[in-house]
Amino acid sequence: MCSVAHRISFRAILKHNVILRSFMHSQGGVGAIWGVIESEWPKDKEKTRTRCLSTASTTTKRDFLNNPTTLKTVSDFQALYEATKKKFQSKKLPVDVHPDAVFACNELDLSEVQVYGFDYDYTLACYKPILESLLYNLASEMLVKRFKYPDEILELDYDPTFAVRGLHYDVEKGLLVKLDSFLQLQLGSVYRGRTKVPEEEVLKLYHNRLLPIAYVEGPNNTYRHNTNSKMVQLADLFSVPEMCLLCNVIEYFEGNRIDYNPEIVFHDIKTAMGSCHPVMHATVMKDTEKYIEKNPKLVQYFEKLQNSGKKLFLVTNSPFSFVNCGMTWLVGAQWREFFDVVIVQARKPKFFTDESRPIRLYDAKTHSHLWDRVFKLEKGKIYYEGSVRQLQELKGWRGHSVLYFGDHPYSDLADVTLKHGWRTGAIIT
């Protein structure tokens, strides 16, 4: 048995109280543990309890979250944390539970998995941080040369520490924001350009810390961005330099009092980032070692799977020449012998969502796309586009017997789990 899900040790919970720490840093956790604190609060801390919870007794939890004037002081939170930490530490574990053991929220029996699928970028090929700088520089050059943005933008440096993936950009207000899983704005994490927006201004703009789901995801409540939603989530690792460029450009416009439309700037930068991928591919292919992390255990892992009778496949959005170069460097010239099916330029998420999209054959020798009808998927051949439906039909692979690894929460993981029942493994870096 092995888990691909969240893992956390009892010792981590008891000694470090990770739940409470995150609660203190992000008040989004208040609702979740409020009941525990109220019911478990030690009697000798009654005075502190009265002080800390005085606000909560007169307001609802939502009011508490939405009204910054009711927030507690840091020392109140500290007292709350220490008392609850003591309470958790006083709990005794059952005698047969090892405190250093790792426990899973969900278990996956790997003997049920017969087919292993992989994405390529940031899954099999993990890039060095220098790739982000390359993407940033190529996109800013594109912005100046093609979209005629001011030349000064070329002088704005990439800051890899500025943003993390998963942030939302409000296309209407031009703000980069951090939302928690309950769609609550994380005050102190809202930026216009590179400048933090004061909490009072954020609350004035949004009227509420809790954003309506339709505002974030559109009227259909889909996580996929559509023209009716006000926000886009920047969810893959390639989007980290994109967010930095976006905020650098907005900061430049703000600082120089240049009028701009936040939505147009967003789309220009997105287009510039997308357009520079072919140049990025050529640069990485010229000096693969400079950009891709070597993973000496990859061959060993593929051999282990193959020797256990598992089937392997690759579905990536990248072109064959780029994947071939990286995989040859990572695994060796014979890398294709490990894979039963190789699909490049798959155009995920459409690969997982479109019902009818024919798989096509790619001729690696002539670098041409063939128009023949594909009746079977053969080892050693390269395919492109297509759909997961066709892949499953031609190979006879079904839901729970497939485990697919990818780094993108939506394009790689959500659709295929929700619509086709595949098991998925998220690569988190």
Ligand SMILES: [Mg+2]
């Ligand atoms: Mg990827």
